[in-house]
Amino acid sequence: MLQGKVVVITGSGQGIGKHAAKTFAQQKAKVVIADFNLDLAKKTAAEISEVTESLAIHTDVRSEDSVKKMIDEVIRRFGQIDVMMNNAAIVPHFAWNIPRWPLIADMPVEFWDRVIHTNLYGTFFGTKHALPHMMKRKSGHIINLYGGGGVRPGGAATYMVTKDGIRTFTRYVAEEVRDANICVITFSPRVPIATETAPEEALRRLPGPEILGPGFVLCAQLSMAQSGKCFAYENGKLVDELPREG
Numbered sequence: 662m663l664q665g666k667v668v669v670i671t672g673s674g675q676g677i678g679k680h681a682a683k684t685f686a687q688q689k690a691k692v693v694i695a696d697f698n699l700d701l702a703k704k705t706a707a708e709i710s711e712v713t714e715s716l717a718i719h720t721d722v723r724s725e726d727s728v729k730k731m732i733d734e735v736i737r738r739f740g741q742i743d744v745m746m747n748n749a750a751i752v753p754h755f756a757w758n759i760p761r762w763p764l765i766a767d768m769p770v771e772f773w774d775r776v777i778h779t780n781l782y783g784t785f786f787g788t789k790h791a792l793p794h795m796m797k798r799k800s801g802h803i804i805n806l807y808g809g810g811g812v813r814p815g816g817a818a819t820y821m822v823t824k825d826g827i828r829t830f831t832r833y834v835a836e837e838v839r840d841a842n843i844c845v846i847t848f849s850p851r852v853p854i855a856t857e858t859a860p861e862e863a864l865r866r867l868p869g870p871e872i873l874g875p876g877f878v879l880c881a882q883l884s885m886a887q888s889g890k891c892f893a894y895e896n897g898k899l900v901d902e903l904p905r906e907g
């Protein structure tokens with residue numbers, strides 16, 4: 662069903678984005694690896710090109726210009742965008758037992774800005790510039806990433822402001838483009854996941870992105886009745902996910 666569709670995934674040089682890219686590739690979708698780490702992006706795209714068409718594009722989601730140029734390049738190469746997955750983020754990865762982020766009283770504004778710009782502006786820019794191409798064809802799916810970070814001990818405030826913001830953004834944009842037949846949803850990995858840059862100990866203790874199975878492929882096939890909602894992957898299917906409270 663996704664064969665030949667064009668899927669753009671930000672931050673897919675590694676981690677959950679890379680896993681998603683592989684699952685879309687298995688469906689023979691064309692996959693764009695948009696990451697600010699071009700070496701990683703190229704490596705991932707090369708792995709995927711054994712299965713399907715893929716393209717690595719240097720993209721910094723903090724920059725509107727960079728995101729717009731990436732989308733323009735995708736349109737030049739593939740002519741359309743069927744799925745936009747706004748995945749790139751600065752992630753605290755506290756479950757990896759690495760240092761927690763500063764509490765708000767100690768937070769340098771540069772730290773705050775970097776997280777807000779990557780996670781929240783990145784999702785805004787990716788959505789903004791993919792939408793006109795989807796609206797033209799009256800079709801498309803946008804998948805935004807939710808995430809969790811407990812209230813105690815402190816340190817997750819900035820991250821959760823972006824993730825709860827992304828969830829709210831998703832609900833509102835979903836209504837703006839409902840008549841254009843574009844499905845906009847949030848997906849929550851729900852559990853802490855160890856990606857390539859996790860310490861050895863965390864890699865042994867925590868699941869990898871494979872635990873999400875074909876979750877993103879299922880998201881890309883949701884009907885308009887599901888637009889605006891948040892989902893998680895459980896036992897081979899998508900389930901409704903409630904907002905995180907603490």
Ligand SMILES: NC(=O)c1ccc[n+]([C@@H]2O[C@H](COP(=O)([O-])OP(=O)(O)OC[C@H]3O[C@@H](n4cnc5c(N)ncnc54)[C@H](O)[C@@H]3O)[C@@H](O)[C@H]2O)c1
Pocket residue numbers: 671672673674675676677678695696697698701720721722723747748749750751752754779806807808809849850851852853854855856857858
């Ligand atoms: N890992 C988890 O436990 C977990 C849990 C819940 C939600 N999530 C969410 O899943 C998504 C992916 O997380 P992950 O754990 O795979 O992350 P990760 O830290 O393993 O990888 C992040 C990727 O994003 C890229 N990136 C970072 N800043 C960028 C920028 N400005 N422009 C373009 N690319 C950029 C990095 O190069 C890297 O490839 C995030 O949105 C995160 O919030 C992760």
